Amino acid sequence: MxxxxxxxxxxxxxxxxxxxxxxxxxxxxxxxxxxxxxxxxxxxxxxxxxxxxxxxxxxxxxxxxxxxxxxxxxWLQDETFIKMKPTIINAIFAAVLLGGHAFHRYPLQYVLGTSLQMTKTGWRTLSLRLGLFFAVLAGLNELVWRTQSTDVWVAFKVFGLIGLSVAFMMAQTPLILRHRPRESSRQNSREN
Missing domain, CATH: 1.20.58 (Methane Monooxygenase Hydroxylase; Chain G, domain 1)
Structure with a gap:
């Protein structure tokens, strides 16, 4: 339970x-x-x-x-590994979402399905967009940690990644609203 x-x-x-x-x-x-x-x-x-x-x-x-x-x-006293962590996490999420998309499975729906209701088309589109977004974040992290100072990388990790993620999710609001199930849309309009 x-x-x-x-x-x-x-x-x-x-x-x-x-x-x-x-x-x-x-x-x-x-x-x-x-x-x-x-x-x-x-x-x-x-x-x-x-x-x-x-x-x-x-x-x-x-x-x-x-x-x-x-x-x-x-253990190795080597900061390279912690700098690679955002790349690995974002690459894993990208691979899962894009792989699921290729096989018409949407793990995002499994993770968010109880808090976000959308049509199958909405889940498909959001999964593709989010998978591509995670791939871009993985690439950006690689670019920043390999070319910039540790101070710049930490600022990017803490503020840049969060800012980009918030902006991306806000940009998905029209998609989410457009693909809400019709039953819940009708029920919400009746309740208001």
Missing amino acids: HRTAPRWLKPATEYGPLALFFIAYSAAGLLPATAVLLAATAVGLLLSLFFLRRVPVMPLVTAVVVGIFGGLTL
């Missing part, structure tokens, strides 16, 4: 580790910030497990990649 999460849980588990990473980086550098990111990500998973009695798929995948690449960063 799934439980309802407190409203603060999702933003805290999604953005809390990143905020703590940025604060730790500003205060102590990349390696201590990586340790903080690992700890905060683990706490986020535990909070999800405690409140929901399960761990959502996307945070779990992110935590595994953070654990692997953050762990390698700390």
